[in-house]
Amino acid sequence: MTDSIYDLTLRDLTQKIETWGEPAYRARQVWEWLYQHKVTGFAAMRNLPQTLRTRLEEAFHIGGLVPVTELHSTDGQTIKRLWRLPDDQLIESVLMEYDGVRRTACISTQAGCAMGCVFCATGQMGFARHLSAGEIVEQALIFARQLEADGDRLSNVVLMGMGEPLHNYDATLEAIARLNDPAGLNIGQRHITLSTVGLVPAIRRFADEQLQVGLAISLHAATDEARSKLLPVNKRWPLADLLDAIRYYIDQTGRRVTFEWALIAGENDTLQQAHQLGTLLRGVKCHVNLIPLNPTQGYGGQPPDPAQVEAFRATLHDYRIGSTVRVRRGIDIQAGCGQLKADVLQR
Numbered sequence: 103m104t105d106s107i108y109d110l111t112l113r114d115l116t117q118k119i120e121t122w123g124e125p126a127y128r129a130r131q132v133w134e135w136l137y138q139h140k141v142t143g144f145a146a147m148r149n150l151p152q153t154l155r156t157r158l159e160e161a162f163h164i165g166g167l168v169p170v171t172e173l174h175s176t177d178g179q180t181i182k183r184l185w186r187l188p189d190d191q192l193i194e195s196v197l198m199e200y201d202g203v204r205r206t207a208c209i210s211t212q213a214g215c216a217m218g219c220v221f222c223a224t225g226q227m228g229f230a231r232h233l234s235a236g237e238i239v240e241q242a243l244i245f246a247r248q249l250e251a252d253g254d255r256l257s258n259v260v261l262m263g264m265g266e267p268l269h270n271y272d273a274t275l276e277a278i279a280r281l282n283d284p285a286g287l288n289i290g291q292r293h294i295t296l297s298t299v300g301l302v303p304a305i306r307r308f309a310d311e312q313l314q315v316g317l318a319i320s321l322h323a324a325t326d327e328a329r330s331k332l333l334p335v336n337k338r339w340p341l342a343d344l345l346d347a348i349r350y351y352i353d354q355t356g357r358r359v360t361f362e363w364a365l366i367a368g369e370n371d372t373l374q375q376a377h378q379l380g381t382l383l384r385g386v387k388c389h390v391n392l393i394p395l396n397p398t399q400g401y402g403g404q405p406p407d408p409a410q411v412e413a414f415r416a417t418l419h420d421y422r423i424g425s426t427v428r429v430r431r432g433i434d435i436q437a438g439c440g441q442l443k444a445d446v447l448q449r
């Protein structure tokens with residue numbers, strides 16, 4: 103099989119085209135057809151000589167994701183896709199519509215995940231492989247193409263699907279650059295958010311990139327004992343180190359960070375924990391997203407009742423920490439991380 107052209111950087115593409123005796127500016131043209139116009143075939147690249155189009159066709163194909171299932175939430179605001187990759191791995195991506203304006207793609211960075219968070223469907227599957235930059239970008243690109251056909255536009259991307267983006271650092275950074283590229287998808291850095299379980303050295307490295315990308319941290323507990331039970335990675339990089347790295351990110355970028363907290367009844371939803379969280383985050387420029395747990399096959403936990411969620415939120419408010427309760431979009435379509443794949447594999 104030929105290679106997916108999305109797996110080439112602009113530099114790779116330029117080199118390739120030069121070996122064919124074509125001028126470098128042709129690569130730029132191809133790039134714009136791919137990422138700006140989002141064409142699905144080389145024949146559509148009208149300003150290229152026929153010989154070049156034929157060569158491209160012989161060497162590459164456009165895109166490697168094959169749709170397996172697609173689910174639409176009953177409110178019509180969320181679409182979830184399961185994709186098959188050329189090596190038969192399955193990954194998910196989600197398109198969400200917020201407030202009638204924002205169109206947000208939630209995309210995966212790995213097939214499976216090595217981090218083993220106990221409540222997460224992807225963590226329960228284990229790690230299969232990293233996605234290439236092309237495979238990461240393509241998930242967003244397909245949604246963008248579809249929206250543009252309807253006169254709409256993809257406005258936001260969150261790297262919050264399957265996998266740990268900072269574990270797949272280089273491909274993730276390359277994907278962010280391509281999503282952000284004004285000659286490509288042209289999504290502003292401030293409209294891109296990366297969510298991490300807390301890989302401390304990678305957070306510092308990411309801070310040094312000096313991007314304006316939003317950072318979300320999956321916190322879920324405010325003491326090392328409680329956090330290590332839910333997120334094994336905490337044993338390697340405990341809270342004090344994590345908070346230091348986060349402060350560094352804030353210093354380097356000037357951006358407020360988001361903390362994610364999946365509320366689990368009787369586990370991390372007590373007011374004692376809310377107080378501990380309030381204390382931990384004192385002086386940190388942040389916002390907290392409270393996500394009532396989406397129950398998964400491999401974990402017995404349940405979401406708290408709404409009154410407890412509200413009490414938790416009110417306690418954080420006493421510490422002057424802003425929080426939002428995020429009912430997970432498309433619960434009715436298994437839109438939690440990794441849940442559609444888990445569901446399809448069981449059928």
Ligand code: SAH
Nearest residue numbers: 222262265266297298299320362364395396
């Ligand atoms: N690996 C990254 C990004 C993908 S997970 C990370 O962990 O941050 C995206 C978010 O969904 C994380 O905050 C994760 O903790 C949360 N999540 C995973 N499974 C969940 C579940 N069953 N219910 C609620 N949130 C969940």
Ligand code: SF4
Nearest residue numbers: 215217219222225299
């Ligand atoms: Fe991996 Fe994130 Fe799931 Fe943890 S929550 S297992 S880091 S995808």
